[in-house]
Amino acid sequence: MDFKERISPFSSLAYKYERIETKRGSRPIPPAGFRNIRLELSYDGHAFCGYQYQPHGRSVQETVTQAWTQLTKEQVLLFGCSRLDAKVSANHFVLNLYSQTHHSCDRILRSLNGILQTTLKYPISIYSCTDMEPHFHARFDSIGKHYRYLVWYGRGQHALFGPHCWQLRSNIGPQNMASLARKFEGKHNFSAFRAQDCTAVSTERTIHKVDFWVHPRMPELMVLDFWGEGFLKNMIRNISGTILDAATNKLSESAIDEAFIHGNRELVGQCAPAHALVLERVYYLQDEYNTDAKNGVRIFLS
Numbered sequence: 001m002d003f004k005e006r007i008s009p010f011s012s013l014a015y016k017y018e019r020i021e022t023k024r025g026s027r028p029i030p031p032a033g034f035r036n037i038r039l040e041l042s043y044d045g046h047a048f049c050g051y052q053y054q055p056h057g058r059s060v061q062e063t064v065t066q067a068w069t070q071l072t073k074e075q076v077l078l079f080g081c082s083r084l085d086a087k088v089s090a091n092h093f094v095l096n097l098y099s100q101t102h103h104s105c106d107r108i109l110r111s112l113n114g115i116l117q118t119t120l121k122y123p124i125s126i127y128s129c130t131d132m133e134p135h136f137h138a139r140f141d142s143i144g145k146h147y148r149y150l151v152w153y154g155r156g157q158h159a160l161f162g163p164h165c166w167q168l169r170s171n172i173g174p175q176n177m178a179s180l181a182r183k184f185e186g187k188h189n190f191s192a193f194r195a196q197d198c199t200a201v202s203t204e205r206t207i208h209k210v211d212f213w214v215h216p217r218m219p220e221l222m223v224l225d226f227w228g229e230g231f232l233k234n235m236i237r238n239i240s241g242t243i244l245d246a247a248t249n250k251l252s253e254s255a256i257d258e259a260f261i262h263g264n265r266e267l268v269g270q271c272a273p274a275h276a277l278v279l280e281r282v283y284y285l286q287d288e289y290n291t292d293a294k295n296g297v298r299i300f301l302s
Contacts, residue, residue, distance in 0.1 A: 174247030194232035245269030
């Protein structure tokens with residue numbers, strides 16, 4: 001079965017939903033008699049070509065859609081909170097869908113996990129299923145996200161953390177990581193830090209906090225935490241690569257300031273690999289976001 005045959009029944013559903021205007025733009029609403037179901041999940045991005053349908057590989061969206069169809073016999077369209085790239089993982093990913101199923105949320109939770117992990121054998125776990133009001137939308141109602149980038153810097157290795165880190169071999173640790181990270185806080189034109197094929201109309205974004213910290217028991221494991229309302233394609237990976245390049249004297253610190261002024265991609269560092277990036281949390285309550293963005297979350301699986 002080719003790509004068009006796989007997705008055409010689901011992509012066509014997007015044109016059947018009515019839309020309403022809200023303060024955050026136009027959004028679809030479920031037809032009469034349909035439930036608006038919210039799923040919260042985690043997944044290992046190493047197994048996927050990204051969240052959204054792709055012609056060249058298995059995506060998270062396609063896999064969850066397939067599991068839903070096996071459970072309910074319905075063809076549904078999933079509305080995801082973010083468009084994560086290939087190899088990027090998620091500790092907390094939120095999506096919603098419109099369904100006529102009579103299954104309880106508890107039945108949906110148990111059955112979907114069984115299909116995903118036993119029948120389809122893909123590393124996706126759903127840990128919450130909730131009926132929402134008709135207007136809820138996983139993407140449009142999100143008020144902020146927390147992304148985490150992991151770096152393992154040293155000659156030693158770690159069996160569990162290693163595969164999910166950007167592993168850099170050196171006996172000399174990077175310098176000034178915290179001060180370099182803070183340069184990216186605030187509202188900036190991030191055009192120099194986006195992918196070449198990024199189609200965003202505006203390149204201005206606000207990062208409320210970039211927190212650099214080191215694991216208290218494993219000094220080789222370094223963490224960059226990002227809080228913001230939205231990010232451009234490859235923006236966090238380009239920032240992370242630039243911070244590491246500047247911290248190891250491969251790039252001058254002044255190049256970061258020049259990149260903001262001129263928007264020139266050639267002025268910034270390398271694009272850090274995708275497999276070390278994790279979507280840690282999606283926020284829908286302003287107070288929770290403000291607290292975490294202010295204080296940081298220096299634990300794993302937050």
